[in-house]
Amino acid sequence: MWWRSASFILDRQQHQNRTVAPSPESFLLSSPPPMADSPLNPKSNISAYYQTRAAHHAVVTSDWLAQAQAAVGRHSDDDGSLGDDKGAAPIGGGGGGGEEEGSGKAFSVIDEFNSWRKQPALAEAVAAIRALAAVIRTSEATTMMELEIELKKASDSLKSWDTTSISLTAGCDLFMLYVTRTSALEYEDFNSAKSRLIERAEKFGEISCKARRIIAMLSQDFIFDGCTILVHGFSRVVLEVLKTAAENKKHFRVLCTEGRPDRTGLRFSNELAKLDVPVKLLIDSAVAYTMDEVDVVLFGADGVVESGGIINMMGTFQIALVAHSMNKPVYVAAESYKFARHYPLDQKDMSPARRPIDFGVPIPSKVEVETSARDYTPPQYLTLLFTDLGVLTPSVISDELIQLYL
């Protein structure tokens, strides 16, 4: 059982240390800056996952731009140094030791992961997979067991680096299973086994990359001419689906929610406008008002949980509720590496993922702000999930997970 490894406890301890003093990476991520005038929003418990998303997909605000400009120089430095890392491969003692310094001298799975993560097209899980593959590549272990332990350490440290990211956790777990569950490993000498591992890792990364294409192909049957699609937030899979549909000369209309607070919906509507898809922007509170003209609701997902429900950007649940009560189909496009062994019972039954919310005006300190970045949509409000394993009903998710993990 992977979650019982000793390194996990060690890493958690380190993680706790780190949350006290934020590591340099979190500054480099060029998130929307915390509001200076807001007394809330303690920096330490902001979800890294949602910061990245905001950085990639949010609409650029002027004050953020200034911050970003300042950060750009450091970005390129960082990339360069990381490139060096990969080329020269000075090897540290796995993830556990590397992340402590954060200097970029020793190989660190976290740095590797962050460098991959900066590519907007690359999903977090795929970035994690690539980073773990790099761990295998740069490892100096001489036995299989050593390598496995190192890999486990690296994946544990990655997971504990950002506990709010479900796809990161799921990606790491799946990678570990995929890589280590090969019977052939036992009969080979170490070097060929290692190269086989690398091969498998690469293959897995490829499969994960292809997942989005597969989903886009699978979901074409569900987008028909003349339909109106409601989307929420920015999802790369959903964009891929709609792009493919537009390429297939389908005529459809898209309603985009604004996606407060990082306004990812605006960005999404921009992307769609580039494809010449008729698109209409809604504020988040106008969903129920427009639901009667909607034919299909299409979401992405941050994570698909064992109950068959999804964890997604805040607001998904209420849209699903409205759609359910108006008998509109709710589809979810999600890659299989987002399947996670979580089972939230209700909204509060998840580790909280916080993010700052910009209200535009200073909020008095007596007013509390709900800063949660995501919500949980129970399976009974979802119609189908488009995954690279096929088009699944919510109840099949658990079956797939059982078969994947047990």
Place this chain on the structure above:
Amino acid sequence: MDPRRTARTVSDPKVRQVGFFTPAPPERSISDPPRFQDPIQPPSPSPTQVNDHSPSGNSLSPVMIPPAHHHSDNFLRTALQVTSPTKAFSYSAKTVTIPPENEDVASSFSPGRKVFSAKSPSSFPGVKASSVPASELTTVSVVNLPPGISEKAGGASVEVQNDRPVSAKTLKEKTSKAERRALQEAQRAAKAAAKAEGTKASSAASKVVTSANTKPSKAAKSSSQKNDGSQVAASEKKGGDRAPEKDRKKDAPHPRMQYDDKSRVEKAKKRAVVKQTEARNRVELFRHLPQYEHGTQLPDLETKFFELDPMHPAVYKVGLQYLSGDIRGGNARCIAMFQAFKEAIKDYSTPPEKTLIRDLTARISSYVSFLIECRPLSISMGNAIKFLKNRIAKLPLALSESEAKSTLMLDIDLFINEKIILSEKVIVKHAVTKIQDGDVLLTYGASSVVEMILLHAHELGKHFHVVVVDSRPKLEGQLLLRRLVRKGLSCTYTHVNAVSCIMQDVTRVFLGASSVLSNGTVYSRVGTACVAMVAHAFRVPVLVCCEAYKFHERVQLDSICFNELGNPDAISKVQGREEINYLDGLVNQENLQLLNLIYDATPSDYVSMIITDYGMIPPTSVPVIVREYRRDHLWS
């Protein structure tokens, strides 16, 4: 007898057909064969019905041949095939009890016999006199009705007779081998039934019918069963009829003994070790379940101790403990049973000229049937026994006796450790993650796993409050409450009546289960469904904790077709409070039925999550676990 009861028959919702064995509603029991037993033909309308629609009878196809075992129809055909009226009359000589009014009624409706039995409760006085003649009437007279009285009655029976030859002819022309065989069987069965008539009548007379339900309908019902039963008995009497009987068993094996099947019950009684007196007033819907007079078994069993030659003392002891209720709870019963079997295996030596595998399996089977007599098996025990028998069957032949025995004992220990004790620990580990500070947890009854969860969460220093919901008559919750309070948990104790009041403060409901079936239905202590439904209505998550060895691939939609009946006295009396025992002296009243169910089925809609050794899964994934890990359970 009296009009009041007759009136109730009509309003009685007897249409509800439960499972595959509950008595068919009387109006169907006679003309429609029970579908599932029919191995040869697809379900088809019985000829009489068809005739009404197409009097010419030309449209009759071989498909419409009634199935073999339904002997009222077959009888007709037999008679007609022979085409000698005298023979037919010789059968019909027995038709004494049909009053002419009945024929009128029958003729006014088209499917003659259907009406006949459906109307019988209200329309004829003669039948209602007692149940015995009624049963005779439905079994015998129907059979012989058309040839006998057709001339004077006219109506439906004439129609029947007119069409008969046509159908018989088409039959003769088109019969395939299977059909001919079916015919033959039918003839045999018919003869046998006629022979069995006498014995059956006596058995029917001896049967005490004290049900408070309306007598006529009941009589019709029991007779319909007897119909079946007599056939079975008949075919068992005649050696030649064994084969079809066997065939049928293969086709639709009876999953359990049906206690409303008279002949089988009689047979079982002969075999039985424990002499049990059956309870008298049983509730109509639950007649297929065994119910015995409480307290009649134990003394009898105790006296038999030295006579029970093949029974191992350890098994005997466990059986007694089941009977007296000293051991209860799925896991405890299962472990006790396995410990006893282990003892038995330890002391076992293969008799000369027998092989260990076969003899031991037989031995275990006899132990199991003894235990069943003490108390019906739980599903978990059934699974465990299946495991053990599989292990025995899979023993390599080369093993010596001592080796085989030690392997088996090891297997039993492994099962207890892995499937019960370890999986409980895993469940606790999973479930504890769902308990947060400030939670109010509700539990019902006393489940060992839930208790472990609560205690463990308390040990971890979580601050939560426990609501223990309990119900009469067992009051198991008090036992749980005692242990929890001793460990310092803060608890509330209430009865299930108050569950809707307390539910609004609850954040999680933890329930144990006797079994989880493959449609996600949770089969558990009676009252669980009620608690789960109230929780669902208040949108409180319901977590069911159940070890995977208790999963079963069966599908069950209600708690009627498979259940256990407890001692009815337990609900009619309150111990220690003489002043409120209003039912004293009424218990044997025939218009009072006491129903003390042990289990109920909770539909999966009301269950948010099932916590099992394989993690937390939605109820929809139970079949996956059953499918993927059955191999694990049985052959690992």
